[in-house]
Amino acid sequence: MPSTAKPTAPNLRELPLANQPDPAQLDNIKAQLDLVLLALEALVGIGSEAMLQAATELGLESVVADRVALWRLRQSSPLRKGQGGRKKLDIEEARALVLISCHLAKQHQELIRRAVALLEQLAEQNREPHQTALLGDYLDAFSNTYQERMEDAQQGHVQSLDHLALKLLIDLLFYSAPNGTRRLWLALLDRAKDPNHPSAVSSPH
């Protein structure tokens, strides 16, 4: 499959959609997208400005026009505090967030790579990632921001948050590749679509 993510006109056809996701799946998609962006924020220190800039570079202004629009898209995540307001995310918006996320990941691939390398090194030495500034800051930022934004009921254990943060970090590495958008898209839609997977199992919720 050809690589995606040309900077100008994103080829939405390269992100296939066999069936419309069911509401539970859509919930999962919204949560995941918000978390991927959260990971980028925590690692790179970027904010909505960078995301909007990416949207512009990708020609997605019609979908993500301004900060408010971006916030509302991310706020659609079921994990987020503040249950009032828009909770919808349609497929085009999801695709836009996928493209933006991978675009940003690609831009910051070096840092992501460095962080993963550092993580590997620490793991081999059986040391905590918090012992390094890069990873320690990342994990702190991730869990702080998560706890600020997400509903209390979804807090989970801090350890789980750290684990999630590290997993997302590695995911970001793969999303920074030329075929990253395709990978993220397929990961969001889960594995129900691939005919080569006879044991495809739907998402547990």
Next chain:
Amino acid sequence: MAQDSPLSRWAGQQVLKNVRFKLSLDDPRSSEEQWMTLQGDRAQLEALQEAVEDYVQQFLEQTSAQFSSAFLVPSQPNPSSPTTHPEVQSGNATSHLYSLSGRVETDLAPVNGSLDDRTHPKFQQRRALVDRSSSLTDAAQTHGIYLQPEGLLKHTLFLGSIADEETGSTLQLSALQLFDLATALDEYAVDAVTLPSLGRSGWLKSPPSWARVAAIAVLAIGLTTSVAKLLDGSSNPQVATSGSQGASSADQRNNQTVPTPSIAPGLQPVPPLSSAQPLPPPPPPGSTTPANPGLPTVTVPQNAPANQTRGSNGNGAASVERPNTPPQIVAKASQSRGEPGTQAEVRLNPEISSAASSRAAASADTNAAPAAPSSSNNTAFDTIPQVAEARSYFQERWQPPEGLSQTLEYTLVLAPDGSIERITPLGLASGDYIDRTGMPLVGEPFVSPIANGRSPKIRIVLTPDGKVQTFLEQ
């Protein structure tokens, strides 16, 4: 231009047959002798590519699965339950962090009572995670190629039919190595789709000898800005301690252009290649730009490792031996600073036993000098190591005399022991200036002995701007 004509004959006439691949996994952390090479035919390469991409996809999907189990379904079992998680039980929080998932393990043991129920979606999901290794594509299953995770950061690649005595049946990969491998294979897959297969042409019967080099599929791997910095890099791995990383991470974040030392001595940036195009026309001579940030680059190194430490001058060699040794394409994965070489350098060497080499050779070339009318892409034709040795020999010595505007060319016939048997200057200027070139005398040691005891002919091209090109004439 004369140097274009043989190449333009080749363009559009490429034949792809019997593709073989050779994938070199150069781990800067280990010595060269330990570097693994995977090789096989096209079917195996495709199986490998599918297996890896499949596995990567599964890995990525686990975030969603893990997340939903940990966060979206609040009634999950207590993680501190002794039966839940061996790492947690031992109280080792660190290993918990590095395990694959806080909740979802890749074994079949049920976590608690509720998961004894096989209809429970949690159980099914975990079973699916385990069974994924068996739910491969046909190609991967046929060849027995698959991967399994070992915690969050390690992966085992089961080599199946690709395994040989050197590699063993499995290969351990770190997260970065998996990423680099997947990237290399994905780029191959892109190219494999775009390269056409055409029938043989009659005029292939007697191609110039230097064009009988096996064709290569040009691959590219997206590289980051760090690659451009490799030129300045030292070859010493930098141990990242908390001290060295302690210098504010904010700086690390903001300063994307921090030079990254090359971890392995052999790493260097390479010129961009248009790999996505099926039959790119030969690049104009002199298109030897160093790696640009963000552009895909491929380096085609020479056989002799010593030459790898050179700059762009030594980069373009496709070391191909007639008839069957595949040329090597080194796709340099970017290196991150401070880590002692945790990135594997992945080299993919598809070998195509057709004669349409010069197209690929042209696009792999980095040394095409503008003022060499009769030479084409020399570095792509280092079919024997002596060609590269000859080039470095002259590179050290060639200093164009003032006022020289012509290119000097010589045909050297080498004796089997590596000395020169005969020197033939080509053209008047070459004859006039021969004693200014550093040319060794007949019988003097020059290069290493020839492998099969033959007497190859090497063309030496010396340009007035100081460049040296060499290639095998026969």
